[in-house]
Amino acid sequence: MKENNIIKETSLIQKEVNTPTSEQFTSTAKLYATVFSGPPWNESVKCSLDGQFKGLDTPLGSRCSCGGIFVEAYPLEETVEYIKEESKKPKFKFQETVNAEGETIGFAWSYLTTPTKLAQSKWDNSDDQQKIINILEQKGIAPNQEIRYISECGVDPNFRGNGIANLLTDIVSGPETTVYRTNCFSPMMAVATRLEFTQIMGPEVIIDRSNKTIIETGRYINFLDNQNPQRTLFIKT
Numbered sequence: 001m002k003e004n005n006i007i008k009e010t011s012l013i014q015k016e017v018n019t020p021t022s023e024q025f026t027s028t029a030k031l032y033a034t035v036f037s038g039p040p041w042n043e044s045v046k047c048s049l050d051g052q053f054k055g056l057d058t059p060l061g062s063r064c065s066c067g068g069i070f071v072e073a074y075p076l077e078e079t080v081e082y083i084k085e086e087s088k089k090p091k092f093k094f095q096e097t098v099n100a101e102g103e104t105i106g107f108a109w110s111y112l113t114t115p116t117k118l119a120q121s122k123w124d125n126s127d128d129q130q131k132i133i134n135i136l137e138q139k140g141i142a143p144n145q146e147i148r149y150i151s152e153c154g155v156d157p158n159f160r161g162n163g164i165a166n167l168l169t170d171i172v173s174g175p176e177t178t179v180y181r182t183n184c185f186s187p188m189m190a191v192a193t194r195l196e197f198t199q200i201m202g203p204e205v206i207i208d209r210s211n212k213t214i215i216e217t218g219r220y221i222n223f224l225d226n227q228n229p230q231r232t233l234f235i236k237t
Contacts, residue, residue: 012105012159014167015096019087024096027104029079035154036074040185040230045070086111086151093172097155097164108153108168112176116143122181125226132233135200135222139235141177148173150180153188161212165191173236181233185214192234201225202232 020028037044042055049068062070087094089111097106113121115136119129133143141147150172155164169180169191182188184203192199193207204219225231 012100012162012164013098014171015098017094017096018092020083020094020096024094024104025080025083026076028083028096028107029074029076031104031107031156032079032083032152032154033072033074033076034156038157040183043073046073047071083109089113091148095168095171097159097168099159105156105159106154106164106168108150108165108172110148110150110172110178110180112146113149114144114146115141118147118149118179123225123227128223128226131223132201135233136179136235139177139200139237141235146176148176148178150178153180153191155187160187166194170195177235177237179233179235181231183228184216184230184232189214189232195236197234197236200233200235203230 015024017024037056039055041053043053044056045058045060045062046053047064047066047068048071049064050066052064053073054070058070060070060072064070086092086109091112092109093111094109095107096104099105115133119132123129123132136147137143150169153165153168153172155168165187169188173195178197180188180197181201182192184205189205190207190209191197199221201222202220202225204217204221206215206217208215221232
């Protein structure tokens with residue numbers, strides 16, 4: 001395990017591991033729920049019947065219009081199991097950031113896959129699947145060639161703006177061709193430009209760093225995701 005002091009004279013610690021400990025699985029799962037509960041994801045609760053997500057303004061236990069009940073979007077045990085399953089994937093890399101008190105405030109992980117496997121596992125629509133494979137092939141990546149996929153990256157909202165996501169993403173990238181997808185209003189859009197990733201799918205945006213805002217231009221790169229039009233895809237070779 002490597003540990004390094006990082007970023008803007010803070011007392012944050014980076015921990016890079018191949019297999020997270022039980023404590024790291026749990027702490028990451030808790031932070032995962034916190035990260036994705038707010039904008040732009042707004043996945044604080046989900047309907048027990050149709051699975052639709054709602055943000056922090058929807059009370060836990062309230063009734064959905066379809067008749068279901070809004071339950072936790074990412075229950076602890078379920079989220080721990082999700083991360084454990086992710087950790088079994090080829091050449092899994094996990095990176096954690098903790099503060100001086102030992103609390104997890106950032107995480108990222110990646111693994112090896114192929115364009116075909118990635119498209120089939122992350123896109124339900126067969127048309128989108130083929131478009132993803134085709135776009136990557138146009139970039140010189142064969143459908144069965146190994147690539148590194150950054151599956152998740154998140155930073156505690158209280159610690160954003162310190163460059164943590166940049167460092168996390170950089171560490172779990174490569175050396176293989178690396179791709180990741182994110183919401184067009186996510187802080188990960190700015191990370192992509194910092195680390196010289198190239199957008200190959202989804203809405204085109206302008207990042208206003210001075211005001212910390214992201215503005216859609218009304219244009220898009222190659223095509224829009226049929227399931228989630230705000231989804232983007234980036235590559236770094």
